[in-house]
Amino acid sequence: QKEVEQNSGPLSVPEGAIASLNCTYSDRGSQSFFWYRQYSGKSPELIMFIYSNGDKEDGRFTAQLNKASQYVSLLIRDSQPSDSATYLCAVIPFSGGYNKLIFGAGTRLAVHP
């Protein structure tokens, strides 16, 4: 069973702080890793993706991947109240193709002023 695990939260951080969101996955052959943001009642919105070990930065966001530990994280610098949402980790499993995303249940982030 291919699983993606996330702490459900809520993760509460003050405005301006760094929010750290974590995700582990069970399929060692997983190919690529995506972070989506989902506001309540809305669709997943892509933040960024990573497929090589190490860090990848995009504005206030940094994704970190450690395939040996089967761990991927998302750092949000200078957190804003508008960042308050559920953050979904999604993985492309090793299935011979790139045809589906397996989602975690998401971590709810609350940024308070």
Added chain:
Amino acid sequence: EPEVTQTPSHQVTQMGQEVILRCVPISNHLYFYWYRQILGQKVEFLVSFYNNEISEKSEIFDDQFSVERPDGSNFTLKIRSTKLEDSAMYFCASSEWAGESQPQHFGDGTRLSIL
């Protein structure tokens, strides 16, 4: 910025009826997907579609479900003989191609309510 569009935004249907959910993927995208999210639960993969055929489907996607690309722009999900447990948000997504660096872009979803 190009986006995936879905209609209707909300569909209410009696149990046992058939529904068709519609999607217009981003125009230069070749891969199309359907996902669903039951209230309070994970986003779940249903099916992927490429070159007018199903590439992969999940255990959820049984004979009750079908997909079609009826013309050059639309991509539809048909659910026959709907059940109460089919109530969920259904998201269409598309990607330019399928690969490790190809993100899937999601539409706003259709909320399906089965009465």
